[in-house]
Every structure is written in C-alpha cells, then in structure tokens.
Amino acid sequence: MPSFALIGAARGVGLELVRQLSANADNTVIVTVRNIEKSTHIRELQQSRNGNIHIVEADVIDQHTMDRAAAEAAKVTGGSLDVLIHNAARMEKENMIKGFLDYETPEKLDAELIASFNVNVLGAIHAINAFLPLLRKGTTKKILVMGTEGGDIGMVRKSRMSNSVAYGVTKAAEHMVATKFAAELESDGFTVVSISPGFVDVSGTAVEPMPGTTEESKPIVEKIMKGIFSAYPKAAMISPEESGRRLLSFLESMGPAENGTFVRSPEFRD
Ligand SMILES: NC(=O)c1ccc[n+]([C@@H]2O[C@H](COP(=O)([O-])OP(=O)(O)OC[C@H]3O[C@@H](n4cnc5c(N)ncnc54)[C@H](OP(=O)(O)O)[C@@H]3O)[C@@H](O)[C@H]2O)c1
16 A cells, blocks of 8 residues: 655645545555645545545644644554655745845845745755654655756756746755755665656646736736746646646656756756
8 A cells, every 4th residue: 555645735736646646546645734624625636535535734834733744644554654745835926926126125025035945945844854754664765845947047047037036046945955865865765856847737726816817917927938938948838637647657767866856847858
C-alpha cells in the first residue's frame, strides 16, 4: 500500500495530484489543508473515493501543526510514509504581478516578502522536518517540492520578468531548501527534487480572480506574457490533468541523478 502525503493540496495542482493518486485504490493519500471547512473540492473528491484519502488540517507556517499532521498520518499508515509532495505556496494574485517598485509603502513590501517567506520557505522546511521520521521508515524515500520557473534565475533573466517579486524570490529560496535537504539526506538514500508543474490553468479551483482578468492587471500580465513568450516560444498553458500526469511520471522515475536539482517544465527548457 504505497503512501503519499500532499502538503497544502486543497485545490489547483495539488488537488489534481490527489485525484490521480487516489484513483488507485491501493494508494493511501494523506492531504493537509489549511481549513477543512473551506476546502470543498478536496472534500468532494474524498467522498467520491473509497476511504483512501485522509484529510488533516495544518498550516505550513506553523511547525507544531505540521508535527500534529505527521502524527495523524502515522496513525493511518502505521508509522511510515513513502512519498512527500510539498505543494503549498502563497500565491495571492495581487502580489503575483507586483515588482519591487509597485508597492504603495515600504511596509507593504516588507510584509509581503515576510509573509511569502513564511509560507514558501519555512513552510517547506516545516513540512519536510515533520514528515522525515515517517519517510525514513518508508520504501522510496522520495521528496518532491513544487518549484517554479518564476524562481529560476536563468528564466527570470531571459524573460526579463521583473514582477512577482515576493513569490519569485521566496520560491528561489525554496529551491535551495530542497537542495540543502538533498545534500543532507543523500547518504540516507533519499532523493529530494524541486520540479515545476508547468504553466498550469488552475482557474477552475481558484478562490480569487486570476491575474489578467481585471482591467487593472490586464496590461501588466500582457507585458509579463510577452516577455515569457519571446524568451520561450514553446510556453503554453497546460491543464491540471496534464501537469499531474507529468509530475507523477517524473516522481516514478526520479532517482539519485536528479537529487538536489530543480527541474523545469519542458516548455521552459533552453
Ligand atoms: N499554477 C501554475 O502555473 C504554477 C506554475 C509553477 C509552479 N506552481 C507551483 O505549484 C504549486 C501549486 O500551485 P497552484 O497553482 O495549484 O496554486 P493554488 O491553486 O493557488 O493552490 C495553492 C495551495 O497552497 C495552499 N496554501 C497556501 N498557503 C498555505 C499555508 N500557509 N498552509 C498550507 N497550505 C497553504 C492553498 O490552500 P488554501 O486553499 O487554504 O488557500 C492551496 O491549496 C505551488 O507550489 C506553486 O508555486 C504553479
């Protein structure tokens, strides 16, 4: 019975991964969400399955709630875990389009950077630390951290993407979190990789309007997209289903050669 824990997977890419993994009744899938009451998509999915999805409430910014989530997961799996997928990210749409010069006050800039650091950097550290004792008893010792080209220096340089600063800076740091854990845990047989899910249309489960859908954000998003498409002509939005298939195929095959790397989606490879 392979076991998977998906951290912060109430909607979007994480929800789709839960959907695909739980379609196999042999898989045990633990999902952490911030607020069970509000996480309607994952609850509906849970009801449509035969008991192999277990939802636990936890906020990645709080190590103690993550430790409690891991303790709950251990009760379900008997103390072990095969795969950890860290998916949670702070992606407040207003901030996704802001550059360093777009914040109304220095305080607002600082506050967003710090809030993003708490979720996107400390969140990954908290999740991995909490679930590590279970993973040590698992069979595959695989940790996948959802990264992004938006946090990749080469991609940002080439596309001149000056926006999305709080997200990009903290996701870049999250890539380093994965690489540090990869170095730490290599001798214990672990593989830790950051991977981009691609440019995914998650509008179907979004809680606020997507950037570019409001009059104010439209020209900014058009400028960002122009930069991306001129640097990466193959860039294209993919469905959550396609993204999920790619990610799980990579998860299956990943091994020591990929340990500590950040893997771009095919459309964004130079
Ligand atoms: N979509 C893309 O095109 C794209 C591209 C590159 C990389 N990514 C990466 O893929 C991952 C998923 O992205 P997505 O597009 O699916 O995002 P999304 O639809 O905005 O979902 C983000 C998820 O993170 C959870 N989350 C946020 N803060 C949290 C916290 N403090 N504790 C626990 N969970 C928290 C959210 O929970 P709530 O429902 O409670 O808010 C939600 O389930 C992210 O790591 C993102 O950086 C996405």
